[in-house]
Amino acid sequence: MKFPAWSQEAARSILLPLQNEPGPVLMALQAISKHFGYVHPDAVAIVASEFNVSRADVHGVLTFYHDFRTTPAPKNCIKICVAEACQAVGSRELVIAAQKEFGIVIDQMSLDTEIQSAYCFGNCALGPATMVNGALIGKTDIAKLVQAIK
Amino acid sequence: MSIKVFVPQDSAAVSIGANEVAAAILEEAKNRSINISIIRNGTRGALWLEVLVEVQTAAGRIAYGPVTENDVKALFDADFLAGGAHQLALGKTEEIQWFAKQDRVTYARVGIIDPLSLSEYEAHGGLAGLRKAILKSGAQIVAEVTESGLRGRGGAGFPAGIKWRTVLQTASDQKYVCCNADEGDSGTFADRILIEADPFTLIEGMVIAGIAVGATKGFIYLRSEYPTAIVILNKAIVIARDAGILGKSVLGSSFEFDLQIREGAGSYVCGEETAMLESIEGKRGVIRAKPPLPAIEGLFGKPTIINNVLTLASIPAILSGGAPAYAARGVGKSLGTQVFQLAGNIARGGIVELGFGVTLNSLINDFGGGTRSGLPIYAVQIGGPLGAYFNSSLFGVSMDYESLITAGGMLGHGGIVLFDKSVNLAVQAKFAMEFCALESCGKCTPCRLGSTRGAETIEKIISGIDVAGNKKLLLDLCEVMTDGSLCAMGGLTPLPVKSAMDNFPQDFEGTKKDTKEEGKESVR
Numbered sequence: 001m002k003f004p005a006w007s008q009e010a011a012r013s014i015l016l017p018l019q020n021e022p023g024p025v026l027m028a029l030q031a032i033s034k035h036f037g038y039v040h041p042d043a044v045a046i047v048a049s050e051f052n053v054s055r056a057d058v059h060g061v062l063t064f065y066h067d068f069r070t071t072p073a074p075k076n077c078i079k080i081c082v083a084e085a086c087q088a089v090g091s092r093e094l095v096i097a098a099q100k101e102f103g104i105v106i107d108q109m110s111l112d113t114e115i116q117s118a119y120c121f122g123n124c125a126l127g128p129a130t131m132v133n134g135a136l137i138g139k140t141d142i143a144k145l146v147q148a149i150k
Numbered sequence: 151m152s153i154k155v156f157v158p159q160d161s162a163a164v165s166i167g168a169n170e171v172a173a174a175i176l177e178e179a180k181n182r183s184i185n186i187s188i189i190r191n192g193t194r195g196a197l198w199l200e201v202l203v204e205v206q207t208a209a210g211r212i213a214y215g216p217v218t219e220n221d222v223k224a225l226f227d228a229d230f231l232a233g234g235a236h237q238l239a240l241g242k243t244e245e246i247q248w249f250a251k252q253d254r255v256t257y258a259r260v261g262i263i264d265p266l267s268l269s270e271y272e273a274h275g276g277l278a279g280l281r282k283a284i285l286k287s288g289a290q291i292v293a294e295v296t297e298s299g300l301r302g303r304g305g306a307g308f309p310a311g312i313k314w315r316t317v318l319q320t321a322s323d324q325k326y327v328c329c330n331a332d333e334g335d336s337g338t339f340a341d342r343i344l345i346e347a348d349p350f351t352l353i354e355g356m357v358i359a360g361i362a363v364g365a366t367k368g369f370i371y372l373r374s375e376y377p378t379a380i381v382i383l384n385k386a387i388v389i390a391r392d393a394g395i396l397g398k399s400v401l402g403s404s405f406e407f408d409l410q411i412r413e414g415a416g417s418y419v420c421g422e423e424t425a426m427l428e429s430i431e432g433k434r435g436v437i438r439a440k441p442p443l444p445a446i447e448g449l450f451g452k453p454t455i456i457n458n459v460l461t462l463a464s465i466p467a468i469l470s471g472g473a474p475a476y477a478a479r480g481v482g483k484s485l486g487t488q489v490f491q492l493a494g495n496i497a498r499g500g501i502v503e504l505g506f507g508v509t510l511n512s513l514i515n516d517f518g519g520g521t522r523s524g525l526p527i528y529a530v531q532i533g534g535p536l537g538a539y540f541n542s543s544l545f546g547v548s549m550d551y552e553s554l555i556t557a558g559g560m561l562g563h564g565g566i567v568l569f570d571k572s573v574n575l576a577v578q579a580k581f582a583m584e585f586c587a588l589e590s591c592g593k594c595t596p597c598r599l600g601s602t603r604g605a606e607t608i609e610k611i612i613s614g615i616d617v618a619g620n621k622k623l624l625l626d627l628c629e630v631m632t633d634g635s636l637c638a639m640g641g642l643t644p645l646p647v648k649s650a651m652d653n654f655p656q657d658f659e660g661t662k663k664d665t666k667e668e669g670k671e672s673v674r
Contacts, residue, residue, distance in 0.1 A: 023430060023431035026412075026415060026433070027413075027432060028432075029415075030415060060433075060434050061434055064435060064436075064591075065415035065416055065417050065435070066415070066416035067374055067414075067416035083535065083585075084337060084494065084531055084567050084581070085494040085565075086336070087573075087578075088493075088494035088495040088567055088568060088570075089522065118375070119585070119589075120333075120335070120338075120375065121161075121375050121376075122162075122375065123161065123165055123339065124337045124491065124493035124494065124565070124567070125197040125198065125339070125494075125496060125499025125500050126165060126197055126499070127493075127494070129165065136161050136162075136164065136165040137165050138165030139165075139166060
């Protein structure tokens with residue numbers, strides 16, 4: 001997935017529409033994350049000043065939620081659901097196979113291809129469920145994963 | 151006139167090729183110069199039949215499934231557009247036994263209508279509840295909801311009418327309605343399917359809630375893992391606003407109500423209602439101590455109704471059909487219908503809506519058809535990651551709030567996950583602790599630290615280290631977590647752990663190696 005390079009000016013303009021939202025900090029970080037693919041550490045001070053909250057508060061929110069990362073997004077992102085319903089149809093085995101196939105370890109940061117563990121996409125009757133670069137895949141096997149990141 | 155062909159746009163259907171099937175049908179129709187229009191409905195809930203393609207014929211809607219893009223040419227050759235015979239033909243959709251045996255109330259329109267067609271929504275009974283509600287007083291609406299017996303479908307099962315009455319009776323310059331659509335439980339997907347298939351029902355339910363208690367603003371906390379649901383619901387809100395269902399004057403009345411989606415950010419504990427409020431306020435999802443109840447001091451400190459998607463989506467049917475008709479369904483104190491979700495290693499997974507009181511056995515065997523792998527059902531987890539694991543001696547349990555508690559479990563959000571004998575319940579118990587460690591908000595020590603210690607202790611049991619001593623320690627830890635945690639995250643994580651120990655003692659003997667994590671065949 002491609003994202004624009006980090007820019008403070010762009011970040012500020014993204015935050016403008018949120019000026020009148022009640023409780024805007026989480027929304028602000030989400031907007032930045034969606035635009036740039038990650039939350040640059042400099043965004044903390046920007047969000048703090050734009051919404052008149054402390055940097056500690058923004059840091060607290062940034063580090064609480066699993067969706068946020070502070071390093072640039074990988075080229076390919078494979079999320080494998082490892083919650084119970086997908087475990088029941090072999091998601092643990094899929095993780096092992098995917099690590100072997102792509103030569104990477106789950107939940108390790110990368111700029112190229114990442115495998116991340118995920119907890120439920122609501123596709124629990126058609127597991128194992130995965131999401132590759134934002135697209136949900138049902139009844140996933142290793143062949144489908146390879147196909148999806150081609 | 152063009153022939154109507156229905157191909158679901160539901161996330162689950164799309165995940166196994168619905169978009170490709172729709173494109174192939176359009177392409178083939180073009181090649182054969184046949185005039186068709188494809189309607190992207192929601193799923194009808196039989197996920198085992200997806201991609202389920204339906205054709206509108208003079209005799210009714212005829213279903214074909216599961217269809218792949220490679221089947222499309224053959225379907226045209228078999229004249230499926232006129233309901234022609236084909237090995238994938240299933241006959242009239244509503245006559246498929248899996249659907250015919252259900253009692254769809256909350257899900258009455260799901261999969262039948264175009265999710266974003268307000269005219270179809272109205273033609274299928276939509277807005278009837280809201281039209282009745284705007285002629286009633288708040289107290290009358292609350293009385294109707296109370297009389298229906300509706301209880302919270304998110305998991306806690308608290309009577310909706312009593313919660314609403316508290317908000318109604320609490321004076322404030324501002325009140326809120328918050329919909330909890332943070333459906334994080336593994337094995338549950340009913341909120342997502344409803345939002346993707348029939349979003350106006352949720353909107354209507356929230357407007358009625360607002361009118362009932364005098365709230366003018368609503369928030370829907372919708373998880374980021376459901377991007378399609380977010381898109382569809384946002385579109386539905388705009389349509390509802392343009393049609394005067396939302397806004398300064400709801401359907402021309404003196405009531406004001408508007409809605410906004412707040413996206414989650416990948417935190418399971420934010421499905422706990424007070425953590426959700428914190429998250430909507432833009433903060434860390436750390437839970438709040440109760441009291442004060444959210445109904446008195448909720449979002450931004452104001453009186454707030456918090457209900458699950460299915461609870462709010464049941465409101466329009468209760469108002470339009472009347473409380474007695476709804477309360478006539480179900481058993482004991484569990485009235486109305488429950489939208490059960492069949493998941494995991496299951497042959498016929500999907501949505502089964504029925505009155506409370508159906509047996510687990512009927513759901514997992516009659517509807518579910520047993521496991522997908524064909525092996526015997528070994529374990530069933532009911533109610534998500536915080537729900538109990540049942541063995542086959544408990545499959546006769548009646549699926550209602552009280553019976554499940556008596557059997558040592560809980561209904562939760564109605565998710566039912568099947569496992570065959572390749573599962574090791576000690577590993578599942580360890581996972582429950584690990585998940586708690588990962589998702590704990592950190593406020594309560596037993597949850598924050600106990601979960602990590604719990605996972606370590608179960609690992610020792612699996613490895614055969616002082617099995618008896620560590621089992622005793624684990625039970626002690628479970629007691630501390632249950633009694634010493636403020637919310638269900640720490641308080642109920644012991645439920646899957648202890649039920650696994652009680653119902654599958656053979657998996658906690660310490661002699662069986664967990665070979666699955668090493669990717670080998672199970673030794674069982």
